[in-house]
Amino acid sequence: MIFPEIDTPAVLVDLDIAEANIDRFQGHCVDHGLAVRPHIKTHKLPILAQRQLQAGAIGITCQKVSEAEAMIAEGGIDDVLITFNIFGDTKLARLRDLSEKVQLSVVADNTEIVDGLSQFFADAPQPLGVLVECDTGASRCGVTTPKHARDLARYISAKPGLSFLGLMTYPPVGQEAAVQEWLTQAKTEIEKIGLTVSVVSNGGSPGMWQAQDVPIATEYRIGTYIYNDRSLQARGVCTWADCALSVLATVISVPAMDRAVIDAGSKVLTSDLLGLEGHGHVIGRPDILVEGLSEEHGVLKAHKINLKVGERIRIIPNHACVVTNMVDQVETIRGDRARGAVTVSARGKVQ
Amino acid sequence: MIFPEIDTPAVLVDLDIAEANIDRFQGHCVDHGLAVRPHIKTHKLPILAQRQLQAGAIGITCQKVSEAEAMIAEGGIDDVLITFNIFGDTKLARLRDLSEKVQLSVVADNTEIVDGLSQFFADAPQPLGVLVECDTGASRCGVTTPKHARDLARYISAKPGLSFLGLMTYPPVGQEAAVQEWLTQAKTEIEKIGLTVSVVSNGGSPGMWQAQDVPIATEYRIGTYIYNDRSLQARGVCTWADCALSVLATVISVPAMDRAVIDAGSKVLTSDLLGLEGHGHVIGRPDILVEGLSEEHGVLKAHKINLKVGERIRIIPNHACVVTNMVDQVETIRGDRARGAVTVSARGKVQ
Numbered sequence: 169m170i171f172p173e174i175d176t177p178a179v180l181v182d183l184d185i186a187e188a189n190i191d192r193f194q195g196h197c198v199d200h201g202l203a204v205r206p207h208i209k210t211h212k213l214p215i216l217a218q219r220q221l222q223a224g225a226i227g228i229t230c231q232k233v234s235e236a237e238a239m240i241a242e243g244g245i246d247d248v249l250i251t252f253n254i255f256g257d258t259k260l261a262r263l264r265d266l267s268e269k270v271q272l273s274v275v276a277d278n279t280e281i282v283d284g285l286s287q288f289f290a291d292a293p294q295p296l297g298v299l300v301e302c303d304t305g306a307s308r309c310g311v312t313t314p315k316h317a318r319d320l321a322r323y324i325s326a327k328p329g330l331s332f333l334g335l336m337t338y339p340p341v342g343q344e345a346a347v348q349e350w351l352t353q354a355k356t357e358i359e360k361i362g363l364t365v366s367v368v369s370n371g372g373s374p375g376m377w378q379a380q381d382v383p384i385a386t387e388y389r390i391g392t393y394i395y396n397d398r399s400l401q402a403r404g405v406c407t408w409a410d411c412a413l414s415v416l417a418t419v420i421s422v423p424a425m426d427r428a429v430i431d432a433g434s435k436v437l438t439s440d441l442l443g444l445e446g447h448g449h450v451i452g453r454p455d456i457l458v459e460g461l462s463e464e465h466g467v468l469k470a471h472k473i474n475l476k477v478g479e480r481i482r483i484i485p486n487h488a489c490v491v492t493n494m495v496d497q498v499e500t501i502r503g504d505r506a507r508g509a510v511t512v513s514a515r516g517k518v519q
Numbered sequence: 520m521i522f523p524e525i526d527t528p529a530v531l532v533d534l535d536i537a538e539a540n541i542d543r544f545q546g547h548c549v550d551h552g553l554a555v556r557p558h559i560k561t562h563k564l565p566i567l568a569q570r571q572l573q574a575g576a577i578g579i580t581c582q583k584v585s586e587a588e589a590m591i592a593e594g595g596i597d598d599v600l601i602t603f604n605i606f607g608d609t610k611l612a613r614l615r616d617l618s619e620k621v622q623l624s625v626v627a628d629n630t631e632i633v634d635g636l637s638q639f640f641a642d643a644p645q646p647l648g649v650l651v652e653c654d655t656g657a658s659r660c661g662v663t664t665p666k667h668a669r670d671l672a673r674y675i676s677a678k679p680g681l682s683f684l685g686l687m688t689y690p691p692v693g694q695e696a697a698v699q700e701w702l703t704q705a706k707t708e709i710e711k712i713g714l715t716v717s718v719v720s721n722g723g724s725p726g727m728w729q730a731q732d733v734p735i736a737t738e739y740r741i742g743t744y745i746y747n748d749r750s751l752q753a754r755g756v757c758t759w760a761d762c763a764l765s766v767l768a769t770v771i772s773v774p775a776m777d778r779a780v781i782d783a784g785s786k787v788l789t790s791d792l793l794g795l796e797g798h799g800h801v802i803g804r805p806d807i808l809v810e811g812l813s814e815e816h817g818v819l820k821a822h823k824i825n826l827k828v829g830e831r832i833r834i835i836p837n838h839a840c841v842v843t844n845m846v847d848q849v850e851t852i853r854g855d856r857a858r859g860a861v862t863v864s865a866r867g868k869v870q
Contacts, residue, residue, distance in 0.1 A: 255771050311774070420632070
């Protein structure tokens with residue numbers, strides 16, 4: 169039985185693989201003169217953020233104020249970018265507190281957000297750095313034209329307590345040339361009005377090996393790369409051997425020759441498909457389809473399932489970042505040796 | 520602004536609606552002579568389990584040992600059925616401990632599971648009640664024929680420390696006649712070998728109003744009915760007014776006339792689709808499609824989105840049971856009055 173000391177289902181993190189993933193991408197970015205600012209959403213573990221910083225990262229990225237609070241609580245992290253429009257007095261008061269503990273910057277894509285930031289930072293000892301979030305094609309948040317980026321940069325720079333820092337984008341996948349052009353136009357427009365664009369923040373694991381194809385970027389935000397997952401393997405971004413996160417599960421029923429049921433369902437693996445068929449890759453058994461998930465059951469199908477009740481399997485999930493968020497603790501391993509449970513400090517920090 | 524004292528995103532539970540849902544289905548089952556054994560997976564809150572018992576439920580259903588442990592910790596719950604094949608020494612030892620605190624029963628669909636149960640209960644002061652899980656068409660766990668059910672019933676009844684209690688099924692939706700026939704055949708086969716089938720446990724919220732169409736059942740297990748959700752509304756099982764759980768979210772960006780972005784993504788609403796288009800129903804705005812979820816962003820689309828940054832909306836999710844499990848606390852409300860946060864005691868209890 170694999171990992172007999174660990175009860176199932178459990179989320180395993182192979183630290184050897186994670187560390188190699190950190191170092192490989194850090195090296196890639198050093199080669200191309202890009203700073204790395206890892207997104208902690210994938211691991212939510214201070215120990216791995218610290219390891220990313222030791223490897224040369226300039227700081228971390230968080231999505232929510234509460235994530236940042238949880239990540240810095242254990243120390244060793246002193247530079248945080250929150251890539252989210254922060255709104256509302258409760259969050260802004262906490263953001264202000266956070267700014268007194270770390271070097272903090274945020275993003276904004278509209279004037280209402282900027283107004284709120286300014287209100288809470290007008291009397292701060294040093295201005296809050298604000299990046300303009302740019303929609304370069306992904307159609308989520310972001311100003312939609314370079315001229316809008318310029319206008320918002322001007323608005324920020326005129327606001328008490330704020331300092332315009334640069335541009336940030338969550339880019340569309342595989343559109344590096346278009347992203348480069350968009351950001352270059354925005355930078356040019358902004359420089360025309362006398363402002364300095366100190367930071368251009370690009371990111372995304374799917375495009376990680378093409379990071380250098382947006383040369384205007386000064387830094388790259390990246391999350392999933394530390395663990396990798398089935399979606400990145402399917403895109404050719406990594407191999408199975410580069411996947412650091414897996415779900416350890418036990419076969420609890422083999423009702424038919426072609427079907428087995430495991431004790432991990434959507435409350436561990438989640439329902440994220442990311443365009444894939446099935447809910448994960450069973451290590452060593454590419455013939456198995458993780459066909460269906462109930463909340464606590466996973467149904468495996470294969471021409472001959474050839475599994476026994478009590479047998480354990482490991483599944484590389486479609487999407488590592490959401491699996492991390494399902495459990496209070498992950499079990500660290502190195503190869504086939506268990507190295508102890510670690511609390512997922514920023515799990516469930518959605519505010 | 521709605522619920523200004525609650526930060527977003529938040530999971531709201533309207534206790535008035537939840538209590539009405541409990542009482543309505545309890546009344547339905549009383550009318551049809553069926554016992555109710557609510558599945559706590561949907562709420563994971565001891566206070567609501569206690570309310571279900573006060574309404575007349577005979578006990579609760581859990582899926583995992585750790586869920587049961589969390590649910591009974593606050594007291595007031597003394598009868599638990601775990602509808603899951605329990606395997607492995609760690610879980611079996613905890614199951615044995617649990618049996619000393621509450622009236623406990625479990626299920627099994629194969630001899631390996633039964634052997635493990637017997638090993639840990641052979642010297643127990645009273646035998647553990649075991650139901651044979653039957654696959655009446657849902658193709659998850661369960662013995663696949665009535666004769667297999669009989670054979671496993673005989674196997675259980677001969678094992679030290681165990682007592683054969685009856686049959687349990689997680690049925691296919693809308694197949695009441697077939698389920699009735701399957702269970703009747705199994706009961707007949709089992710009675711032929713001199714065993715008594717004391718309990719026949721059926722369940723499922725989608726078929727709740729047809730519970731009486733499987734008259735062989737003695738009890739009905741039901742989870743989602745307490746909150747309801749978009750999937751049950753789509754099936755005609757409930758109305759929007761019967762939906763007790765909603766996600767409170769804030770609009771953080773309105774980048775285009777037809778698009779807005781909220782601060783709730785898949786780490787609150789989850790990616791469960793259950794066959795539906797979009798990720799939830801925006802209360803009062805049926806024209807809005809919750810088109811896409813990133814981990815912390817939700818993208819709303821409408822012909823005219825007509826929302827402002829800072830505005831709050833409430834979303835009824837596709838699947839209430841998984842949303843409960845994303846947050847440490849839910850915010851209870853009654854109508855438009857906030858009634859305080861409650862810890863989701865059994866959240867993340869997957870083992």
